[in-house]
Amino acid sequence: MRGATVAAAALAGLSAFVLFAAPAPNPAAPQSAALKTFDVLPAEKPAPLPAPQPESVPTKPTRPVRLRESTASLPRRTEAPSVPLTAPHPPLPDAAPPLDIRLPAAPLPPPPPPPPREQADKSARDAYARSLWQRIAARRPSGVHIPGTAELTFSLSASGALERVSVTGASGNAALDRLALRTVRRAAPFPAPPAALGREPTFTIAFRFD
């Protein structure tokens, strides 16, 4: 009975805390002092998430991989990298847990055929982006049952080190923003980006927690 008493007391305290501590709004994701924020507009915003819908069909709605490209201009970097990561990058991990990407509902229209040089650059960039994405996705968290979308912007050095990362689209929940930041940081360092990506390539990525 002693254990029961202790548990009951702990539960009572926890219940009281929930009732009195909530809600504690998180109007903006707290930025770590060590992090530098890009002075850029966020990349093209993803389409607003639909309001929660009942799962009215036996199969989950497909969520196509959306391809987006920012039109925001990048500023010149004026500060030292805030996340210096000097360790040589390990080979690309291929140990990703099963990825739950949904296929596009309809095939994308084929782009116009680029010139041969551009074709080569494009292939290199595509391959790099794929490895980047896989590397991040392999480290995504699990066991989170809070909805929200946290969008990050990060840039890489010529060696693939993570130069900067910041929240450019707060989820409204500090824990989700921290998880997203942590995931990108853990995925670094990345492979050296191809020359076709230019200097200090910058990426945006959104973590959609459902």
Added chain:
Amino acid sequence: MTIFTTPRLRARSLCLAGTAFVSIFATPAFAQRATALPDIDVASDALPPATPPGARRITRDDLDRQDMGSSDTADILARLPGVSAFGAGGVSSLPVVRGLDNGRVGILIDGIKVDDACPNNMNPPLSYTDPQTVSAITVVTGVSPVSLGGDTIGGNILVETAQPKFAQSGRTLVTGNVSTFYRSNGDGFGGAASVTAATDRVSLTYDGSYTQSDNYEGGGNDGIVRSTEYAKTDHALTLAAQTGIGLFRVQGGIQRAPREGFPNQRMDMTDNRSWFLNGRWQNWFAWGDVDLTVHYRDTDHRMNFLADKGGTANGGMPMNTEVHAAGYTLKLSLPVSARDTIRVGSELHHQWLDDYWPPVGGSMMMGPNTFVNVNAAHRDRLGTYAEWEANWADGLTSTIGIRNDQVWMNTGDVQPYGTGMMQMADAMAAAAFNAADHARHDSNWSGSALLHYRALDGVALDLGYAHKVRSPNIYERYAWGRGTMASNMIGWFGDGNGYVGNLNLAPERADTISGAVTFIGSGGTPWSLKIAPWFTHVADYIDVVKLGDVRNMMGMPTGFVQLQFANREAHFYGLDVSGDVALWQGTDGAAARMSFGASWLHGQNLADDDPLYHQMPFNASVALDYANAGWDAHAEIQAVADKTRVDPTRVEPKTDGYTLVNLGTGYTWRGIRLGVEVANLFDTAYAPPLGGQSLGDLKATGILRPVPGRGRSFNLSLSAKF
């Protein structure tokens, strides 16, 4: 029926998703732009943290198509390769994973162990769940990491009830579902509701269900199977809040089961009342994750005879069990580097159990005193673990952990009904028990090592080794009655035999090696194939030795035996094979798929070189699933071989092989689904190999037979989501 998610579909999605990058960089002036990578979906229905990648995940969508056929969660799980179940009451089957039964498997409900609270294990953990309201179930059949729990030597079954749902920022959310079903065989029916009202900060969820059934009919000419009726209801409220310091959850609930017949036990459950209160705090920091749970459960359990076994008009034989359980689990997950994650945890579980049988007026045997079967026993366990997970290069992941569980047990003195001549065996046993020291302390060390390796595109290898230790439960150590009737009341094996505990039992120590190779084919006809061999050796395996034959009033053997728990030695090995093939894929999720699974195992008692008890014979299933524009359909064939390897010590019956066919279809329209199913289409007569002896029928007819399986049943379900 078997619409379980498979690794193939996810992996294939990965392969094809790669092609979606093709047009990311079409703009020449790339260097001046920020490149938007595709979103990372962090799905809440993904495998729980620390779960091996080969684990099976059964989602709510899967259960939606199966809960019309069974209200028994363990029965649904038994369709998975490597999983089977001891037959018991209609909602209380005892799951077996690769030959190791309920008590050896780590079963957690929302991360919490639910203690057995009955000498016949009539209210096992999964009986507190209802397939109508379960959110998801994860099953680990192979080696599992020590962070998933201690005091077990088998796999894991992790059940999640309703997870909190929150509205999108600035909105409110009202969502839920209601469902009902009917089964023609046994006139079973039930219903469930789950309703959530939430803001983006606070969420309140109600889950409730009710289910009942009369006795079912066996297939063919097997007739009514007595003592198979049941009724129960579960209700729970969950309050969750997102705060600046984490996610808080408080969940409380009750269960009332006013009756549950047990066809293979001498007793029935005549009442079970349980309530619980759990609290949980989770937060995710830059340095790691924290997950703290505190829990309490109180159970009052009553056994006696339902009508098929004579009822209680003359008093019957009341048996009461009370259990209180409380504790905490604390888990920390620390991502210490890009490669490494350290998980550490602590867990305290306190179980208090009182088991007493009130005297029956006018009975020579059951009076004049209360039979004290277990007097305020406690079983306290403090578990501590550390685990290291590393994501190595080239597709290799390793997880290595070590764990210690300290187990303290003790109990008070006991007493028989009386000291008359007919009670002498129990009187002597009680005196001997009371003269002995009951306190026991075990220090159990466990360790696990798992490797996951994606060798090539489409080929994954899993390899695991674990040394795990489980201490005896309260009844294995402290059941003391030596009289025929007293020992007949002990045991969860459904065989009519009498069981006696053993104060000298040592913890059982298992060494398991399991592996799996998974092939995933893509292209025009995606497919997958998983081949999983395994081997387990258990030192001090808690089996039985025979004390003698059970004799009737005339001194003649009844065919049943009295057994005592004893440390033996055993090994198990086997092979599970599963896979699927996409037969057709249309647009908008339309698809046809064939899936299959097969399991074979061999269990041997090395101490007496006999087959181990209650081991499933070879079994296999093939299922076709189809879905298109709201329609879904399934056809399933289940085949089970003859059970010829039986344990002579326990007089285990042999059973014949059988094949069952199930058909079903459903239509979904605007969130409303109507399902129709015919289970056991050909009304085949069969006896499940682990179903036990039909003691309910024996009492009424004098004929002993294995418990017949359920005959043909037309099942209907209707559900709506909003």
